[in-house]
Amino acid sequence: MQCDLEGKVALVTGAAGAIGSAIAERLTDNGARVIIADINLQGAIQVADGLADAIALAVDISQPDSVENLVLQIMREAGRLDILVNNAGINTQAHRVNIDAFPLDEWNRIVRIDLDGLYLMSRAALAPMLASGNGGRVINIASVVGLAAMRLQSPFVAAKAGIIHLTRSMALELGSQGVLTNAIAPGSVMTDLTRKLFYSEDGSFSSRTEEFMQHIPLNRPGTAQEIAEAALFLASPGAGYVNGQILAVDGGWTAGYMM
Numbered sequence: 001m002q003c004d005l006e007g008k009v010a011l012v013t014g015a016a017g018a019i020g021s022a023i024a025e026r027l028t029d030n031g032a033r034v035i036i037a038d039i040n041l042q043g044a045i046q047v048a049d050g051l052a053d054a055i056a057l058a059v060d061i062s063q064p065d066s067v068e069n070l071v072l073q074i075m076r077e078a079g080r081l082d083i084l085v086n087n088a089g090i091n092t093q094a095h096r097v098n099i100d101a102f103p104l105d106e107w108n109r110i111v112r113i114d115l116d117g118l119y120l121m122s123r124a125a126l127a128p129m130l131a132s133g134n135g136g137r138v139i140n141i142a143s144v145v146g147l148a149a150m151r152l153q154s155p156f157v158a159a160k161a162g163i164i165h166l167t168r169s170m171a172l173e174l175g176s177q178g179v180l181t182n183a184i185a186p187g188s189v190m191t192d193l194t195r196k197l198f199y200s201e202d203g204s205f206s207s208r209t210e211e212f213m214q215h216i217p218l219n220r221p222g223t224a225q226e227i228a229e230a231a232l233f234l235a236s237p238g239a240g241y242v243n244g245q246i247l248a249v250d251g252g253w254t255a256g257y258m259m
């Protein structure tokens, strides 16, 4: 889709990564100036260099001082903030274990970034957004696992479910001030990181992937661009009456059971 975001400033966290960079690209393509914010500053600079109107800045969303500093820098360099895309997030790689065996430090690390971090970033970014009186948009990147749980990744599942309900709280509290909050729940998305989970060495889907894809009506993973398209819609003037919604972009995975 195309829309007019000319004059708008958007902050995308985790924008050095696959989905965040795709979202940033769609926003700049439609006229927004985009802040590429990431804990990986080198990656953020690389992404910003390839975009029409982007600034790379470092942030650790789990640190209150870091998010406050980021917002100060944005106000200094761009003078306003209209769209916040809370995209930065992590999951466990090493600890795919039952809840009773899940290491507490790994639980804390994931929840601190995925849920607390999203809250901290929102709180800091909302200050100038609300003070401006121009309204704004908050787009939270959750996951289908926040809608229907999955085994062996309990902190990620709990954090994403928390994001979904926090989105609704934000929508109720901020809507009357013109700030609309919605979430996207991506299904399985093919990125450089997940590619090796899907494919065998010969380039075909692994047998586990074949089995998994049978639960997805479209029978394939999504792309970062497909998530970015949904984010662009939620940021667009056309979504001016959409507030507090969770848009699953999952090929129909959470629509029901494929039996």
Ligand SMILES: NC(=O)c1ccc[n+]([C@@H]2O[C@H](COP(=O)([O-])OP(=O)(O)OC[C@H]3O[C@@H](n4cnc5c(N)ncnc54)[C@H](O)[C@@H]3O)[C@@H](O)[C@H]2O)c1
Residues within 6 Å of the ligand: 013, 014, 015, 016, 017, 018, 019, 020, 037, 038, 039, 040, 043, 059, 060, 061, 062, 087, 088, 089, 090, 113, 117, 141, 142, 143, 144, 185, 186, 187, 188, 189, 190, 191, 193, 194
């Ligand atoms: N890829 C998928 O299949 C999938 C599915 C559902 C939801 N999601 C969600 O989409 C979002 C983006 O995922 P992705 O696949 O692009 O992952 P990714 O790993 O490519 O990107 C995540 C980015 O977040 C950054 N980051 C991590 N911790 C940070 C912190 N403390 N502060 C600031 N930045 C930090 C990383 O440096 C990285 O650039 C995440 O919230 C993820 O949970 C992804």
